[in-house]
Amino acid sequence: MPNPDQNPNPADPYDALLLVSFGGPEKPEDVVPFLENVTRGRGIPRERLEVVGEHYFLFGGRSPINDQNQALIAAVEQELAAHDIDLPIYWGNRNWAPYLADTVEQMAADGVRRALCLVTSAYSSWSSCRQYLDNLEAAVAAVPEGLTAPRLDKIRAYYDHPGFVAANVDGVLTALADLPDDVRDGARLVFVTHSIPTTMADASGPTGGAYVAQHLEVAGIVADQVAAATGVTRAHELVYCSRSGSPHTPWLEPDVNDRLEELAGEGVAAVVLIPVGFVSDHMEVVYDLDTEALATAERLGIPARRAASAGTHPAFVAGVRELILERAAAERAGTPGPCDSCPAGCCLGDRA
Ligand SMILES: CC1=C(CCC(=O)O)c2cc3nc(cc4[nH]c(cc5[nH]c(cc1n2)c(C)c5CCC(=O)O)c(CCC(=O)O)c4C)C(CCC(=O)O)=C3C
Numbered sequence: 001m002p003n004p005d006q007n008p009n010p011a012d013p014y015d016a017l018l019l020v021s022f023g024g025p026e027k028p029e030d031v032v033p034f035l036e037n038v039t040r041g042r043g044i045p046r047e048r049l050e051v052v053g054e055h056y057f058l059f060g061g062r063s064p065i066n067d068q069n070q071a072l073i074a075a076v077e078q079e080l081a082a083h084d085i086d087l088p089i090y091w092g093n094r095n096w097a098p099y100l101a102d103t104v105e106q107m108a109a110d111g112v113r114r115a116l117c118l119v120t121s122a123y124s125s126w127s128s129c130r131q132y133l134d135n136l137e138a139a140v141a142a143v144p145e146g147l148t149a150p151r152l153d154k155i156r157a158y159y160d161h162p163g164f165v166a167a168n169v170d171g172v173l174t175a176l177a178d179l180p181d182d183v184r185d186g187a188r189l190v191f192v193t194h195s196i197p198t199t200m201a202d203a204s205g206p207t208g209g210a211y212v213a214q215h216l217e218v219a220g221i222v223a224d225q226v227a228a229a230t231g232v233t234r235a236h237e238l239v240y241c242s243r244s245g246s247p248h249t250p251w252l253e254p255d256v257n258d259r260l261e262e263l264a265g266e267g268v269a270a271v272v273l274i275p276v277g278f279v280s281d282h283m284e285v286v287y288d289l290d291t292e293a294l295a296t297a298e299r300l301g302i303p304a305r306r307a308a309s310a311g312t313h314p315a316f317v318a319g320v321r322e323l324i325l326e327r328a329a330a331e332r333a334g335t336p337g338p339c340d341s342c343p344a345g346c347c348l349g350d351r352a
């Protein structure tokens with residue numbers, strides 16, 4: 001019988017946190033091998049790769065994503081320490097060093113038995129959830145004989161967690177405050193996420209369609225909270241960026257730039273671009289939104305601001321702690337939630 005008087009480790013049964021991310025190049029020589037890692041076997045046309053490579057070279061061949069993940073780790077370490085939660089944090093990526101397989105081997109060597117994984121993507125889909133689960137499974141399978149691989153559990157899709165929502169609301173409020181006074185009330189709230197193939201979107205989540213539904217849900221929540229905070233109800237909508245793949249394959253639309261053209265035609269007063277689909281300001285945000293979409297808005301004469309992503313916002317960092325404790329408690333009680341272990345085939349669609 002566990003003794004209720006004993007103060008248990010609130011993270012029990014977990015003995016480590018693993019931050020799981022996409023990875024990005026550190027220097028110009030990394031760009032091409034990184035892109036090869038991302039697109040291996042995925043049928044991305046060569047021309048698209050050359051275009052995307054140029055985005056990275058424009059930023060000195062260095063993606064912001066690795067520094068941002070290190071900043072998130074430092075912030076979560078502080079947050080956990082401040083709450084007397086003893087949980088070492090590891091970090092591994094899908095497409096660049098530190099690679100997940102190396103990190104999971106190190107965890108095994110360190111004696112980690114069971115780790116909780118925080119993926120830097122808040123939504124359900126093959127790209128944003130299932131592929132990471134597959135990467136984790138492969139990393140566990142690759143642990144060399146003689147070492148015991150840790151058991152890895154993934155934190156649920158957390159797009160609707162109050163900490164993630166609050167960070168995004170704050171980003172919108174700051175962006176609105178920065179708009180000229182005469183256009184602020186008329187600003188359109190344009191939520192942006194990564195486009196994915198429509199077949200992938202249709203197959204996302206246990207019953208399909210989760211990727212778009214989750215984004216629409218959180219966009220509605222954020223827009224309501226912004227309305228409550230400012231006393232002004234602004235129209236909001238969801239658009240997409242970073243379309244890849246073959247031009248013959250349908251991906252989610254409208255593209256943010258195309259939509260800005262339409263909004264200019266409708267005479268919208270101003271726009272706030274909200275990168276709600278992204279956890280930090282990585283290349284998709286600093287290129288596709290800050291470089292490209294803001295230039296489109298400028299050309300069209302629409303005053304526009306880009307809201308900050310969750311990043312290391314204190315509300316998001318506190319939310320990560322809450323997500324850890326929520327899951328640990330559910331595992332101790334034997335009551336994991338529906339999204340805590342994905343049903344077989346979830347998000348697979350025609351990849352099954
Ligand atoms: C849903 C989603 C997220 C959000 C969830 C998450 O965060 O995971 C995301 C994030 C990211 N995507 C990133 C980079 C790239 N994504 C590519 C290609 C693709 N992304 C896709 C989807 C997503 N991608 C898909 C369906 C493809 C087609 C190929 C395939 O079916 O897999 C390509 C290939 C070139 C191109 O065509 O763009 C690159 C370079 C970076 C790193 C940025 C940096 O370096 O700072 C990050 C965080």
Ligand SMILES: [Fe+2]
Nearest residue numbers: 127194242284
């Ligand atoms: Fe991507």
